[in-house]
Amino acid sequence: MLPRFAGRAFLAPMAGVSDPALRLLCRRAGAGLVVTELTSVSGIVARARRGEDVRRIVGFSEEERPVSVQLFGSDLEALEEAARLVEPHFDAIDYNMGCPAPHITAQMAGGALLQEASLTRQIFSTLVSAVSKPVTLKVRAGVTDSDRGLYLEAARIAEDEGIEMVTLHPRTVSQGYSGDADWRLIRELKRSTGLPVVGNGDIRTPEDAARMIRYTGCDYVMVGRGAMGNPAIFSQINEYLETGSYRGQTAADRVSAFFEYMALAAAHGIRIAQLRTQAMRFVHGIRGAPGIRSRICAARDAAQLEAVMRGIRAA
Numbered sequence: 259m260l261p262r263f264a265g266r267a268f269l270a271p272m273a274g275v276s277d278p279a280l281r282l283l284c285r286r287a288g289a290g291l292v293v294t295e296l297t298s299v300s301g302i303v304a305r306a307r308r309g310e311d312v313r314r315i316v317g318f319s320e321e322e323r324p325v326s327v328q329l330f331g332s333d334l335e336a337l338e339e340a341a342r343l344v345e346p347h348f349d350a351i352d353y354n355m356g357c358p359a360p361h362i363t364a365q366m367a368g369g370a371l372l373q374e375a376s377l378t379r380q381i382f383s384t385l386v387s388a389v390s391k392p393v394t395l396k397v398r399a400g401v402t403d404s405d406r407g408l409y410l411e412a413a414r415i416a417e418d419e420g421i422e423m424v425t426l427h428p429r430t431v432s433q434g435y436s437g438d439a440d441w442r443l444i445r446e447l448k449r450s451t452g453l454p455v456v457g458n459g460d461i462r463t464p465e466d467a468a469r470m471i472r473y474t475g476c477d478y479v480m481v482g483r484g485a486m487g488n489p490a491i492f493s494q495i496n497e498y499l500e501t502g503s504y505r506g507q508t509a510a511d512r513v514s515a516f517f518e519y520m521a522l523a524a525a526h527g528i529r530i531a532q533l534r535t536q537a538m539r540f541v542h543g544i545r546g547a548p549g550i551r552s553r554i555c556a557a558r559d560a561a562q563l564e565a566v567m568r569g570i571r572a573a
């Protein structure tokens with residue numbers, strides 16, 4: 259059974275972005291569910307066999323709950339073993355069938371699986387029978403423009419095999435992030451499946467979230483790039499869905515959110531390179547950002563970075 263979600267807007271899995279500190283900030287801001295970055299099933303198995311604790315392999319904290327772990331990989335034995343290893347720690351297991359990165363699709367994983375109906379069925383059945391926690395699916399529309407209906411088949415197989423929820427990012431694998439997410443496909447999915455549907459793609463504002471829900475009838479929305487450096491988007495979406503208006507954010511709010519991020523990052527041993535990259539995202543749109551960015555790049559440790567960010571607050 260799916261966990262109880264604290265809100266209708268979820269944080270998308272984003273490799274290199276949705277680290278445990280950002281996820282927790284988003285949960286605190288009201289994200290209904292957060293999802294880890296995609297994680298290789300073979301990688302989990304190999305590291306666990308070397309004696310590493312799963313909680314170190316996929317870092318997270320209790321406060322993030324409900325938190326889902328996203329897996330990729332199509333080696334059925336590794337999939338089964340990895341699912342059993344992560345199951346005790348997570349509230350759901352999400353399976354990635356959308357990643358367009360060539361190093362993932364080349365291993366017959368991520369979005370490449372959309373063209374492999376029989377392997378897809380084996381994967382879902384392996385996962386669902388390996389664990390008793392809910393298994394969910396995240397898909398893209400298809401691989402190329404000519405097969406952009408493949409998500410419907412994947413969702414059908416998912417429903418047959420006992421998957422409990424499906425997220426659609428309605429772009430094709432070959433499209434990458436170009437063009438617009440075609441929300442008509444989310445509406446089509448909602449009409450054709452009995453599973454709860456999570457709509458994803460191009461939600462940048464609370465108004466976008468409300469528009470997607472109205473237009474597609476999706477049960478939940480998932481926000482990726484719109485939440486980068488911007489965890490407050492979740493409180494804004496929740497407020498907007500409830501009242502029809504929401505509180506805007508000042509530069510000082512963004513900087514405070516980054517300090518909260520830094521404190522959580524320290525607890526997870528997140529390094530300076532990642533802190534700098536995340537800092538860039540938190541200052542996005544702030545007046546004077548280009549000058550601030552070069553100072554962020556030059557920060558050699560957390561103390562220097564904090565000083566740069568304090569400068570913004572004082573400005």
Ligand SMILES: Cc1cc2nc3c(=O)[nH]c(=O)nc-3n(C[C@H](O)[C@H](O)[C@H](O)COP(=O)(O)O)c2cc1C
Binds near residue numbers: 328481
């Ligand atoms: C930097 C980055 C990393 C991503 N990593 C993942 C990932 O690990 N797993 C996944 O399913 N999707 C991943 N995605 C896709 C997002 O989850 C989401 O589907 C996509 O960005 C569309 O949503 P958005 O328009 O709200 O960003 C990633 C996207 C970005 C921008």
